[in-house]
Every structure is written in structure tokens, then in C-alpha cells.
Amino acid sequence: MKYNTVIFDLDGTLLNTLDDLRDSLNEILTRKGYSTRSLEDVKHFVGNGVRNLVRLSVPEHCSDEEVSLILEEFKEHYNHNMQNKTRPYNGIMELLLDLNRFNYKIAIVSNKFDSAVKSLANTYFGNLISVAIGESTDIKRKPAPDSIFTAVEELGSDLNRTVLVGDSETDIRTAKNAGIACIGVTWGFRCREVLRSEGADFLIDTPRELLTLI
Secondary structure: OOOOEEEEOOEOOOEEOHHHHHHHHHHHHHHOOOOOOOHHHHHHHOOOOHHHHHHHHOOOOOOHHHHHHHHHHHHHHHHHHOOOOOEEOOOHHHHHHHHHHOOOEEEEEEEEEHHHHHHHHHHHHHHHOOEEEEEOOOOOOOOOOHHHHHHHHHHOOOHHHEEEEEOOHHHHHHHHHHOOEEEEEOOOOOOHHHHHHHOOOEEEOOOHHHHHHO
């Protein structure tokens, strides 16, 4: 067995979170009198942390201070509404059950804020995933490799036997920065062409295909 550790991205890989992200974002934008954003907008804006999502969603004239205020309101609203429409992608729960049955070590690393990552991981996956790491002041967000190194350490695993599974260019760059392979998933927030052009080591169209690669 080449790999014994699988690290997953969260949004766009394990969970389809777009509707709840859009709804919370648009709630705050509406409060401020700004134009709302479509699901397609949010799909393209996510992946580099929630501050980047907010910055791209508000008018260009917004100051950094206003972005920070909107971000805090967004976080508060999202914390209470992030499980309204969010669901695991088809086949994900079956995949996680199989990985556990075969004794793989599993973690999540995400650029979503850490408290949301831990809450969503616990709610949707319970004890199927033992380590979940999000953006915080202690760990640089992806594509910095810090979250990968932390996850591997917490799992008591070996970087040389670890693979990252994600849906975006950020995930591929993170894997490269950590010196590990990346499996790109085509059901998430980025298209196959983006994943291929970024240099994903493998591409899969369904969760079941992951088992054949590792």
C-alpha cells in the first residue's frame, strides 16, 4: 500500500457548502445595501479563505476596515446557518467508511475558519475523521503547507505516505509545497481543465475511484 494517510480539503471536496456560504454572504451584503452574489460568483470566489471571499464580493471602494467588519458579521451568521443546506457529495460517506475499514488515517485541511471546519467535520463525519484543521492565527492557510504538516503530525503519520485530495488550484499548490501527491476531484468548485493545468497528479470523477488509486 503506497499511501496510508489521506488528507481531504473540505468545501468542494467532501461537502457541498455553496448554498449556505452564498446565503450567509448575501444576508450581510443586503444589510449593507450592496448587490448580492450568485451561486456561480461564490463558487469562483471560495478557496482562499473567507476574507478573500468577502473582499471579492463587496464593491471595490470598500476599505479594509469595512471588509473586516463585514467578515465578522458573515462569520457570526454563517456559524448559525452553515448546516441548513450543506451536504456531503454523493459517495463521500461510503468512501470514508471504506477508508476507515481499511485503517487509513484521515484528516481535513481547509481554508475555512477553524471553528467552522471542526464543527462541520464533527456534525457530518463524527469519528470517521479524527483531525480537522482550518485557518487560524497559528497555522498559515493553504497553499502554505503548514496545515498538511500539522495534520500529519497529529495523525502520527508519515508525509511520504500521505496524499492530498482536493478540488482547486490551491489544493494542488499546497500538495506541491508539502512535497506530496495531489488527487484532484472534478465534482467540486473548479473544472477539470483548471486541475489539469495546475498539475494534479491524478484526477477522479467519483469518490469511489479514490480507492483504486491508493
